[in-house]
Amino acid sequence: MARVRGLTDGLAVYRGWRNDPSLYAALRGSFTWPPGDDRANGYLYAAGSQDWPAGLRAAGPDLLAALDGLTGVRFTIALYQGYRNGSGCPWHADDPFDVQAILSLGVTRTFGIRPAGGEPEWMPVSQGDLVFMPSGWQSQWQHCVPAEDDVRGERCALVFRTPRTPRP
Amino acid sequence: MAAPSGLYTLIRASVVTATAITVNQVLVPALAAAEFTRCWCNQDSVTTTNQTRIQLNQCSSTSTVTSATPFPAQKSMQASKCIGGASATGITATIEGTVAGTWWSEGFNIVNGILYLPVPEARWMLVGQAAGVASLKFPGAPASAAYTTGMEWLEYAG
Numbered sequence: 492m493a494r495v496r497g498l499t500d501g502l503a504v505y506r507g508w509r510n511d512p513s514l515y516a517a518l519r520g521s522f523t524w525p526p527g528d529d530r531a532n533g534y535l536y537a538a539g540s541q542d543w544p545a546g547l548r549a550a551g552p553d554l555l556a557a558l559d560g561l562t563g564v565r566f567t568i569a570l571y572q573g574y575r576n577g578s579g580c581p582w583h584a585d586d587p588f589d590v591q592a593i594l595s596l597g598v599t600r601t602f603g604i605r606p607a608g609g610e611p612e613w614m615p616v617s618q619g620d621l622v623f624m625p626s627g628w629q630s631q632w633q634h635c636v637p638a639e640d641d642v643r644g645e646r647c648a649l650v651f652r653t654p655r656t657p658r659p
Numbered sequence: 660m661a662a663p664s665g666l667y668t669l670i671r672a673s674v675v676t677a678t679a680i681t682v683n684q685v686l687v688p689a690l691a692a693a694e695f696t697r698c699w700c701n702q703d704s705v706t707t708t709n710q711t712r713i714q715l716n717q718c719s720s721t722s723t724v725t726s727a728t729p730f731p732a733q734k735s736m737q738a739s740k741c742i743g744g745a746s747a748t749g750i751t752a753t754i755e756g757t758v759a760g761t762w763w764s765e766g767f768n769i770v771n772g773i774l775y776l777p778v779p780e781a782r783w784m785l786v787g788q789a790a791g792v793a794s795l796k797f798p799g800a801p802a803s804a805a806y807t808t809g810m811e812w813l814e815y816a817g
Contacts, residue, residue, distance in 0.1 A: 525726040530745035532753045540675035587679040654678045
């Protein structure tokens with residue numbers, strides 16, 4: 492695992508953090524693609540209210556513990572974002588949430604970051620790479636996965652979050 | 660304007676929610692229109708009083724949601740033109756779209772719930788040559804509870 496340094500405002504990329512094909516298989520067993528759609532997404536876990544799906548009941552808690560050890564953050568929400576056949580998502584910041592970690596599984600895709608309205612920087616994200624966005628990062632920066640016509644196959648992102656506002 | 664082609668609902672039933680997310684989204688396609696007749700938010704898991712807020716928004720970009728198909732008021736009706744999809748009609752956003760304007764925003768006690776039931780002349784209508792996005796959203800993190808939220812609209816489509 493190699494950490495890419497020098498990125499912006501504490502953003503960190505850990506190359507090959509969890510390069511385990513069985514994790515990708517377990518995640519893919521947890522959802523199906525909506526008919527006629529190359530995007531799929533949904534929540535997998537929320538502390539105290541939603542348990543992991545059966546296929547991730549062992550791996551999910553292990554990932555949370557490993558992320559805690561790596562980043563010092565106890566994530567309380569997990570979800571997936573599935574992309575296939577080059578589909579993507581536009582520039583955005585996940586405003587309702589604070590810290591975010593994105594584990595890429597599947598085919599290599601391009602990941603973009605930019606200051607809101609500023610010049611973008613691009614990097615590849617491959618199977619097992621982890622992108623870590625620290626507290627406050629998303630209030631200044633946006634990210635995206637651009638649509639790419641010439642990409643085939645699937646990329647699934649396992650996304651870990653903490654809510655921005657503490658729960659009452 | 661032509662008569663409506665039908666009445667539809669999009670319901671997100673009893674889902675525990677504790678973050679400020681879009682809970683329902685309706686993508687009204689180009690050359691169709693939607694007149695929103697009711698929206699609601701209530702919950703069935705908490706008996707402790709707590710204030711929260713919900714909004715009916717027009718968005719300039721879609722949220723990424725779990726695809727859901729609008730339910731017609733009558734069995735024989737045509738399917739809604741507001742087709743389900745990750746970047747179309749659905750529930751429970753994982754990526755938030757951009758709110759362009761807020762048509763209705765109201766605080767309420769979660770023990771009581773809230774119902775938006777405007778008089779007919781005050782109903783919000785999405786109409787135009789381009790597609791429009793309507794969403795029901797918690798603008799701030801609500802108290803954790805199993806919320807049921809819904810949108811109901813009259814659809815005008817060929």
